[in-house]
Each structure stands twice: as structure tokens, then as C-alpha cells.
Amino acid sequence: MRRVEELRERTIWKSDPHTQVKHLVYRHYLQCWMGKILQKFPEATIVDAFAGPGVYTDGPPGSPVVVARTFLDHTAYQRFGRLNLLCLEERPDRVEELRRQFAKLPPSPQLNISVQPPGTFAERQPQLSALAHCGRAETPVLWLIDPFSLKSAPFSLIRQCLAGPRDEVLFTLFTNELHRFCQREHFDKTMTPYFGGDHWQSATAERRAGARKEAFATAYQQGLQSQGLFTGSFGVKISNQSARYHLILATHNEAGLKCWAPVTWKLDGYSGQGASADTADAPSLFDEALVVDRLDVALRAHAGTAQRWETLSSQAARLNHMDKHLRQVLDKLAAQGLAFRVDPVRARTAWPEGCTVRFYAPEDVADESS
Ligand SMILES: C[S@@+](CC[C@H](N)C(=O)[O-])C[C@H]1O[C@@H](n2cnc3c(N)ncnc32)[C@H](O)[C@@H]1O
Incomplete structure (x- = not known):
């Protein structure tokens, strides 16, 4: 049976390396x-x-x-507030199977699992949102949106x-x-609602598959950033092929x-941008040679100014780098x-939190006598 038929006809299907x-x-x-989140808030929800x-x-x-399982096996579990796990699935047979799988887990008073009756995301989003927030808009809610097709998760729903x-x-x-369908006739009618605008069109100028897929991910992130959101992205690939799909975080x-940057660097110790399915679990060969060029360029641009650690750390995070990368680049500079x-003049480590760093340009350190 072909995979598409398996996905359509069977209740459960075989996993693959991308999954x-x-x-x-x-x-x-x-x-x-x-x-x-669960050590700070008394209650939070994952949908x-x-x-x-x-x-x-x-x-x-x-x-x-x-x-x-991640909740139940977490080392800080004892200190956690309550987690609501709300699940929606369109097909009744899959809902039934999901209930069977949950019944095998040990019960926990801190984990409140609710498998909703079968239904579609578009119809149920408002109801899910009300349940997830437990009557308080400020309740932290993490939405996992992992459909089979473009049409079932347009940008308007993501914004909601x-x-x-x-x-x-x-x-x-x-x-x-x-990448494959963007230039097909009438496909723009699917693309534009998916992106929430026609800014996806800039990506079509890219000819190479890998570059075009990255450009689509960037365009999607730009759509989120224009709403004032922070975003991260990660390409899921097989071996040396280009990404099959990207995981996009919006917060x-x-x-x-x-939280996002360490995840991506853990899975791709070379660039922090995408993991091959066959290497994701292997220890990184590149830990000693992390690619931190983007951060290097950004820090050099501070020449002539003094910057506080918080500003630098925040800049590093936006470029998908961790504080350890920031310290590596500062060491190099x-x-x-x-x-x-x-500031401070005396410290036990070179770049402690709260420090202030002054940056210079290469011309400032050139030896004029030579
Ligand atoms: C990619 S699979 C989910 C896999 C799952 N997230 C995982 O990682 O194990 C997508 C699932 O969404 C269901 N589905 C498809 N369209 C849907 C919709 N509009 N609303 C809710 N569920 C839908 C499908 O039946 C399928 O089980």
C-alpha cells in the first residue's frame, strides 16, 4: 500500500525518520x-x-x-503546576485509538488530559481556545499545529x-x-491564505530547492514578525537533501x-537551522566549530558603542544563538x-550576566607605527 493510501485508509500508519x-x-x-512555565504558573495548557x-x-x-510522557518523566515534575493537555482529531477511529493509548499511561493528578470529540480545527478553534485558557487570557497555552495539508491551517487560524x-x-x-507547487496555476489561491498575504511570492525567485524552501520559511516568519511576534525555524531533512518541512515557533x-535556540543547536550542532533525519540523535561532530558567523557580524556592528549584557543576549537569541555562543564570539573578538x-572590573568569568561590553573597530586597534 502506498503511503498516501495508508494515511488515508488506516487508523494508524508507520512512522518515518522525519516524524x-x-x-x-x-x-x-x-x-x-x-x-x-510549569514552575512559574499554577496552570498551563498544551493543545x-x-x-x-x-x-x-x-x-x-x-x-x-x-x-x-515528557511531562510525567520530567525531572522537575514534583514542582510543576497543573498541565491541561487538550487533543483534537478529525477522525473518529483515530480519536478512539488515542483514548486507548492514553488509558495505558499512569494517572497523574497534575496532568489533565482531554480528548475532544472528533472535529476539525477550523470549526473548533474558538472552543479549544476557551477551554485552553480556563477563563483567563493570561494562561500560557502552547499550540501544536501539525496538519496533513496546507488548507487546514491558514494563517488566520494561526493568528487566532x-x-x-x-x-x-x-x-x-x-x-x-x-516549493513544488508554488508556480502551478491557481495555487496562489492556497498560498496567500496560508501565508496571510502575498509576501510568499518573494521566495519563488529562488531556483534551488533548498534555498527556496528556506526562503518560504523566512517569508512565513516575516508574516509573524509583522504581528510583533518572535519566531524561530528549523528544517527537518533526510541526510543531505533539503528540508521536507520546517517547524516554526511563534511566541x-x-x-x-x-528555549528554542538550544533545541535547534542540540539537533544541528553545525548551524542550528535544520537536522537530518539520520543524524539528529548522533553526537555532533561540529561542536568545536559552531557556525556563529551571523552573531559575529552583528556584534562587530556595535563598534564604537558600549552594550549591556541583556541587550547582547537578547540579540543573540533573536539570531537563534545561545549565551554560550555569545561568549564564544566575545572571546574571539x-x-x-x-x-x-x-564593567564590572573584577569578575570570576570573562562575560558574566549583567556586564557591559565596549566594542571597537579593526581600525581602532591597527598599529599606526607599522
Ligand atoms: C500529521 S498527522 C498528526 C500526527 C501527530 N501530530 C504526531 O506527530 O504523531 C495529522 C492528523 O490530523 C488529522 N486531521 C486532518 N485534518 C484535520 C483537521 N482539519 N482538524 C483536525 N484534525 C485533522 C488527521 O486525521 C491526522 O490524524
Whole structure:
């Protein structure tokens, strides 16, 4: 049976390497998100809006079970507030299977699982949102949006999921389909609602598959940024092929990016931008040679000014880098005389939180006598 038929006709289907990478991203992100959110707030919600049946024929758990297991196995679990896990799935047979899978988990008073009656995301989003926020707009809600097709998650619905001040979305962007079909006649009628505008068109100028897929991911992120949101992206690939799809994070809070950057660097120690399905779990060969060029360029642009650590750390996060990368680049610049810690004068480490760094241009350090 072909895979498309398997997905259409069977209740459960076989997993694939891309799914494993996607679930690794989920697990790492959830580890961090739960650690931060559930120790700060008494209650939070994760909505798995395209939940699936909760298991694959070859054994791995589906995303709703991945979420529940990450919660139950978390090292800080005892200190957590309550997590509501709301699941929506269109097909009755998959809903039934999902309920069976959840019944196998140990019960926990802190984990409130609710599998909704079968229904479609577009119809149920307002109801899900009301349930997820528990009567308070400020309740943190993480939406997992992982459909099978472009049409079931247009940008207008994604925006609705981000209406609350602590709403976040982790979205599967179909960059392979976008790349293949973007120039087909009438496909713009699908693309424009998917992106919430026609800014996707800039990506079509790219000829190479990989570059065009990245350009679609960037365009989608720009649409989110224009709404004042912070975003991250990660390409899910097989081996040296270009990405099949991208996972896009949208968050109101920069702290969300601080969880996202370590995830992407853990899965892709070379650039932090995309993992191959066959290497995602392997230890990185490149840890010693992290690609931090973007950050290097950004920091050099501060020449002639003094910057506070918070500003630099925030800039690093927006470029999908962690504080450890910031310190690496500062070390490199300091060795060339281009960065100096001016405050505090005495410290146990070179770049402590709260420090102030003054930047210089290469001309400032050139030896005029030579
Ligand atoms: C990609 S699969 C989800 C896989 C799951 N998130 C995981 O990672 O294990 C998409 C699921 O969404 C369901 N679905 C398709 N259209 C839907 C819609 N409009 N609303 C809700 N569920 C839908 C499909 O039946 C399918 O089970």
C-alpha cells in the first residue's frame, strides 16, 4: 500500500525518520517549556490540534503521548503546576485509538488530559481556545499545529491561536509542497491564505530547492514578525537533501526563543537551522566549530558603542544563538582587541550576566607605527 493510501485508509500508519526528528524537537522544546512555565504558573495548557491516533504501527508514540510522557518523566515534575493537555482529531477511529493509548499511561493528578470529540480545527478553534485558557487570557497555552495539508491551517487560524498574551504556536510548515507547487496555476489561491498575504511570492525567485524552501520559511516568519511576534525555524531533512518541512515557533515572549535556540543547536550542532533525519540523535561532530558567523557580524556592528549584557543576549537569541555562543564570539573578538568588558572590573568569568561590553573597530586597534 502506498503511503498516501495508508494515511488515508488506516487508523494508524508507520512512522518515518522525519516524524522522529519532529518528535525530538517537540521533546527538547517541551522539556524547556515545561521547566520554565510549569514552575512559574499554577496552570498551563498544551493543545495538540491535529493529534493523530497517538501511536504508529511500528511502535513509536504519537505526539499527544510524547507530550504526556515528557511531562510525567520530567525531572522537575514534583514542582510543576497543573498541565491541561487538550487533543483534537478529525477522525473518529483515530480519536478512539488515542483514548486507548492514553488509558495505558499512569494517572497523574497534575496532568489533565482531554480528548475532544472528533472535529476539525477550523470549526473548533474558538472552543479549544476557551477551554485552553480556563477563563483567563493570561494562561500560557502552547499550540501544536501539525496538519496533513496546507488548507487546514491558514494563517488566520494561526493568528487566532496567538490571541492570548502567553499563547505560543509550534507549526509544521509544508516547505516541500510550497516549493513544488508554488508556480502551478491557481495555487496562489492556497498560498496567500496560508501565508496571510502575498509576501510568499518573494521566495519563488529562488531556483534551488533548498534555498527556496528556506526562503518560504523566512517569508512565513516575516508574516509573524509583522504581528510583533518572535519566531524561530528549523528544517527537518533526510541526510543531505533539503528540508521536507520546517517547524516554526511563534511566541510573544523572547523567553520562548531562549528555549528554542538550544533545541535547534542540540539537533544541528553545525548551524542550528535544520537536522537530518539520520543524524539528529548522533553526537555532533561540529561542536568545536559552531557556525556563529551571523552573531559575529552583528556584534562587530556595535563598534564604537558600549552594550549591556541583556541587550547582547537578547540579540543573540533573536539570531537563534545561545549565551554560550555569545561568549564564544566575545572571546574571539576580545582576542583581537575588538571587545572589552568595561564593567564590572573584577569578575570570576570573562562575560558574566549583567556586564557591559565596549566594542571597537579593526581600525581602532591597527598599529599606526607599522
Ligand atoms: C500529521 S498527522 C498528526 C500526527 C501527530 N501530530 C504526531 O506527530 O504523531 C495529522 C492528523 O490530523 C488529522 N486531521 C486532518 N485534518 C484535520 C483537521 N482539519 N482538524 C483536525 N484534525 C485533522 C488527521 O486525521 C491526522 O490524524
